Amino acid sequence: MTGEKCGIFAAYGVKNAAELIFHGLYSLQHRGQESAGMVISDQHGVREHKGMGLVSEVFQGDILKKLTGSIGLGHVRYSTTGSSSLRNIQPFIGDCRFGNVSIAHNGNLANTNTLWKKLGYQGAVLQSTMDTEMILHLIAQSSFDGFEDAVKEALWEIRGAFSLGIMTEKKIIAVRDPWGFRPLALGKIDGGYLISSESCAFDIIGAQFIREIEPGEMLIIDENGPRSLFYAHSHRKAFCIFELIYFARPDSIIFGESVYSARKKMGCVLAEREEHDADMVIPVPDSGIYAALGFSERSKIPFELGMIRNPYVGRTFIRPGRENRNLAVKLKLNPMKSLLKGKKIIILEDSIVRGNTSRERIKTLKNAGVKEVHMRVTSPPHCHPCYYGIDFPTREELIACRMNQEEIRQFLGLDSLRYIDIDGLKKSVSKPGENFCFACFNGDYPVIPDKGLGKFILEENSSDQ
């Protein structure tokens, strides 16, 4: 149930919704590579296409041509849980008393257990293992007669992280949870309206980025244009800092921040805090590259591309056996021996999760003759799970839960190791730091999840079962 990295893209009132959504999802591919789906309405009926794989694989050939219509909703998804089956591909689509309704969801609900008890008793039949499905059931079982009221009632009942795109045959509704965990933005193109998880998609398809959907906002787009209402008050903002550190694209503006600038600033902040004696700053492609630029700029230490990426490493990569992890690292990223030999280098990483990949890379650098390797990391050590949609490994796997900083340095084979702290992160953004969620670093959770999260159990099953 946990672990939904996702991207949403929707269109209303455009000439060729399917093509726009295709290019939008293509631009959001980094938010989910496991499956992709799209629902398109021509206002009289709804057509869908979904599949496992990348956007370009799922929508091959003539598929887009068959999805004619001016309203549409698309989704890319990544899930590391076992439930990566066909029926969990989003958007989730169902027929109910309001007609055909589709939902695309980025984030995780925190009260699924409570919801399922309620829904089960009322006779609901669930077909996926996604919390997203429950939202539609709540709408269908609502006591209200009107669709928008029913949606509002459903939103009152769910807690947790949810940026939503909801679509009927005739309208699009965009929703962001009251904490604003995940981004969601409104755009405009040729008289039509667009919804996207990130603003970069607007730039790419040549649309105008209007504004972000607000926490607690429900934006209805129909024949009368967009109408906004606030179904809940946002007492506390909790923007996911990890979107800025790693997850979002550098060419997006989310939570009012340029992702590129924020990452460069994180590098600057790290550079400011110490004296340096190194020959060059080296990014680990591609994650730490912006922070490395910032670090180099502030510290005046030259920036060099010391590790060469093989551009043909893809998903069909045949991994050499365990005994040869070093080869696996170099097939992807080969150190520039002639450049690095005998040098002291600083490498910038966005995060250290399990530590295994970093360890191999550092071993590879040392084998190539590097004299000293100093690592700087643009996130604090994290050892708390995320309940809001970022999929971290278990506590047992997270290196920061098992070792202190000195032990990690030794494990990785580094000459020095330094993390940014939460204060440094706050300095890297332009908005007030309190607006962000740092729960994966400090355990301070804005919303406490149900116990039993992720497992649907109705304990009071009938006796004859």
Added chain:
Amino acid sequence: MTGEKCGIFAAYGVKNAAELIFHGLYSLQHRGQESAGMVISDQHGVREHKGMGLVSEVFQGDILKKLTGSIGLGHVRYSTTGSSSLRNIQPFIGDCRFGNVSIAHNGNLANTNTLWKKLGYQGAVLQSTMDTEMILHLIAQSSFDGFEDAVKEALWEIRGAFSLGIMTEKKIIAVRDPWGFRPLALGKIDGGYLISSESCAFDIIGAQFIREIEPGEMLIIDENGPRSLFYAHSHRKAFCIFELIYFARPDSIIFGESVYSARKKMGCVLAEREEHDADMVIPVPDSGIYAALGFSERSKIPFELGMIRNPYVGRTFIRPGRENRNLAVKLKLNPMKSLLKGKKIIILEDSIVRGNTSRERIKTLKNAGVKEVHMRVTSPPHCHPCYYGIDFPTREELIACRMNQEEIRQFLGLDSLRYIDIDGLKKSVSKPGENFCFACFNGDYPVIPDKGLGKFILEENSSDQ
């Protein structure tokens, strides 16, 4: 919504349910070639696999090995409607307050419109376009607490043709509608129990055929073995005669009849009714072969294989253009020129639907030098739709709705044409003829369907929609 050719195979208490069901479905492949699916329980959890294609294609590689468990339910399906999408592959599987429930269905419900109104108002969310899904919603929304009572209540509410396999994590329930439209049988193997649409599957996998499930019967198989109850009284039997004419495998016994014998008898009945002056009886492979044997045996006219089938014609068949239908026919079925030249022949067909294929074959035979072609058909002309699961073309396409017998003879280019009549069909079976449904021939429908069948409409949609 119409047009479900299907096959069901289930197992309870066997060593390797998935392998048995695979071979069972393989033997029922003629009942549905579009998709196949299987759900297996090891009593603690449920695993599924579904896909478009033949049984052997869907369950390739190591898939069966991952489906471990002793209880299972499988389905093969063919649908000519547009709804041949992934989410319509059966068994239909859902979570509800009774836990995980799967349903496999052969037949068509006749009151889906009424059912949907009821379900929609109660907040149901439908994800497929199959009537089968409604049965699970009826169970989930039942007023009863016990699962079996809930199933019974659901069965009271549905009308039409339904042979069902229902599976929970711990039991199998087999159901046949009160009319008995479609077959369903009980078998036994190594202390476990099996359910199959046709008895041939039991023979093939080495199981024992115990008996057919009775019309109106609900048979529960769980740790206490099989228990039978009758949820409804069967006032009128309505066994589908088309199963005997064409649909079922010749090596099955259904409705108490040997399919092979019934078909031979149909040929005999046709032979008895006239004097003959022909050189040979020729079956149209493979459909009319048993009737041709019966006809030859009774009439003493030699049986010859006058048309040679290309065994490599498969689903990848590249059809030559429209201008060359004659080539298309001969690539599949080439007349034995040297055998047929100058001869008078009788050909046996099971049915004439649109007439186009027959016309081309007869043209081909005449081109090969046949002097006279006389066709005998083992079904009466049919011009009434089937509401119970056999997928006939529309009235406009059915040749018998557009032409009288003499016009059809001329259209097909025959020297004579004769159909069996309903009385002849009744003589071909050993049980009383009143027990069969002849609605597609005489329009006498045992169950009248809802108007609006096949379209889910809730007219009273909320005003803001």
Added chain:
Amino acid sequence: MTGEKCGIFAAYGVKNAAELIFHGLYSLQHRGQESAGMVISDQHGVREHKGMGLVSEVFQGDILKKLTGSIGLGHVRYSTTGSSSLRNIQPFIGDCRFGNVSIAHNGNLANTNTLWKKLGYQGAVLQSTMDTEMILHLIAQSSFDGFEDAVKEALWEIRGAFSLGIMTEKKIIAVRDPWGFRPLALGKIDGGYLISSESCAFDIIGAQFIREIEPGEMLIIDENGPRSLFYAHSHRKAFCIFELIYFARPDSIIFGESVYSARKKMGCVLAEREEHDADMVIPVPDSGIYAALGFSERSKIPFELGMIRNPYVGRTFIRPGRENRNLAVKLKLNPMKSLLKGKKIIILEDSIVRGNTSRERIKTLKNAGVKEVHMRVTSPPHCHPCYYGIDFPTREELIACRMNQEEIRQFLGLDSLRYIDIDGLKKSVSKPGENFCFACFNGDYPVIPDKGLGKFILEENSSDQ
């Protein structure tokens, strides 16, 4: 090197050579299912397409449309040797001093070892492991300047079985070896000419069957029409009897015989030779069906289809484990229990090779309740290898090399077993029996092969190698 089952189809001077050849090869698919290939010339250049798989798989999509031209040569192939690689797909195509030349070959050469010594010393480079390639090298290295003379010289040097189609950009040459081991026929369509391994292909595509190519004949078709010359005298004919027994299609006429009639006569001959006390004659689909018809006709014992074939058994068939061969047999061919129980039956087979399949089928029949099973076989026991293109198992695997007739009867579990003899085969054909090759039955080989057949060795390799 051994074991080439093949089919050839060529066209000259036709509108759309590729489409005709496609349908021709489609009709010859039974002669080779492993790979297919086609070369087409528009008189100014040559295009080719080849691939592993069935004709309909290899020439999918728009491939045929790209192969424009009025001259073409196609081939289907089956090889059980390890050399079923891409580069062995025929037609074999090469550039030499005569320009582009393609060769399609049915049969096996018997003097490849001698040929390779000669060719190797002259500097030839071989890229396939097919004897066919050597023919082109012999042409290229010929002492003659003219192409036709060079072909003739090459034909003088090769011995063994070869029906050949040879194609340049501007002509087609059809060749049959002086013994006439394999069939090859000439047809005509719309002013153009066709070459086919079997006449059935002409019937199917609507062409006229003119005559068979004669043993020792070389037929050149170019802008002046067909010209015939005899490059060798045919001292002894050696038509392959196994083509009539099993290999060719029943709707073909080869060696001047109707294959269908010959098979029926083999059944008659077997029926004439004994008194019978059986309830029915049952063909083993599909091989023994024509002989069974002949046997039934002559013996007056009823013909019944006692084993039902599953039409969906294809190449993706998942074979149940070894321990369950019985299931494997029944999944393909299920005995009609209700028909066979307590009966004495006669089954007709075309040949018993290893005996394993027959044994399982008979076991299956006995399990279904058959009282007595009597087998009649339309070929004599064979225990000699074929050097001319039919791929039999090794001596060790051939049951007739290991057991006498009574042992075979016991091994198969039969109540009686009787083979046709060579004399009976001679009675089944209309032409003189001396014209046929019975070497696989009696070891009387018309052409003795090289020792070392099938292995290219140049013993005198240079010392530094």
Added chain:
Amino acid sequence: MTGEKCGIFAAYGVKNAAELIFHGLYSLQHRGQESAGMVISDQHGVREHKGMGLVSEVFQGDILKKLTGSIGLGHVRYSTTGSSSLRNIQPFIGDCRFGNVSIAHNGNLANTNTLWKKLGYQGAVLQSTMDTEMILHLIAQSSFDGFEDAVKEALWEIRGAFSLGIMTEKKIIAVRDPWGFRPLALGKIDGGYLISSESCAFDIIGAQFIREIEPGEMLIIDENGPRSLFYAHSHRKAFCIFELIYFARPDSIIFGESVYSARKKMGCVLAEREEHDADMVIPVPDSGIYAALGFSERSKIPFELGMIRNPYVGRTFIRPGRENRNLAVKLKLNPMKSLLKGKKIIILEDSIVRGNTSRERIKTLKNAGVKEVHMRVTSPPHCHPCYYGIDFPTREELIACRMNQEEIRQFLGLDSLRYIDIDGLKKSVSKPGENFCFACFNGDYPVIPDKGLGKFILEENSSDQ
């Protein structure tokens, strides 16, 4: 016949030749993405595998495990000519009087027309359209008895660019043409020897880079280790400068130069030659990135990653229609609007070929608000074809053949444009500039090709053809 971008990797005397060669080819993938092939010998026999596609696609699954042996030869290839068929995949493999011989070739021969006349008259049969095949025919037809002498004689007869790997069952021979157009290097691992087109492959697999093969050198590796001989004197070196500018990997050392350093120096040279008034230097990923680093370092103008690459753009990329080239550019490479708005930027490119892609990128940058775009290019304008293995478009397509520098600047929409000159390139390398081939820039060809290059014609074809 022209246009062979290729990579060669061979191994002798290693534990698992196939795995080493796989990783070697994987590291040389940038030299050819169309097909890959490998031949492996266990000294008693040879096995091969070839296919269209990337190395990781061609050698999927268990293929490597079946290629056991300690000697092997592999190849990656890219050809833009029509001849990208299966039979042109290298290594080229054939049987001749010296046994089985394989050849892998990087470069193009310049006297194929002359060679083919000689070979054709001697009866050779060619099956590919690759000049590489002729080398093996020359060896097979040599007047020498010994294999190495025969290779030497063949090398005397060919002219042009050729780095070769030649393999028999028992030895590897590495050859470089007397001009040294293409790179080839010798490495060592665990007592075995390796040959690679570029040294980066040695680093990646953990092998030691010994030295480059010399122009005119023939290096034989067999059970006695490596032996070197010079089959020709190298009067003039002609190392391909384009390997340094663009083609080789930055982490390779070829022609005695670090590719990374050479590229940085090209950027420095360009920076030195002018005064600058720009806000930032921006690389066009990934080609101009090293030159951009050098330019920034020398000019002190900040280096920024102003265009964000979508890492999921792959070969399945669905190109938007022609009317929307701007979208196509941005889907791959999106300008950082917030960074670039109102700025003056310098972008570094390695070459301008047709100019279309550059034009779209510059349009995209201007649309994103960039004030001035200044382009600096690390190769001179080129308008001469390469006869030695780099595949440039035709003269008509090369923008530098159609426009002068000012016209190109206007066409691209630039504010200024400056190319490096040949003198600048010579300054960027550490070795004497005369050792390089600049023919594509100045038309000074070290080897003049045959007329009729690329077409095999034997004008004196026999009269009856």
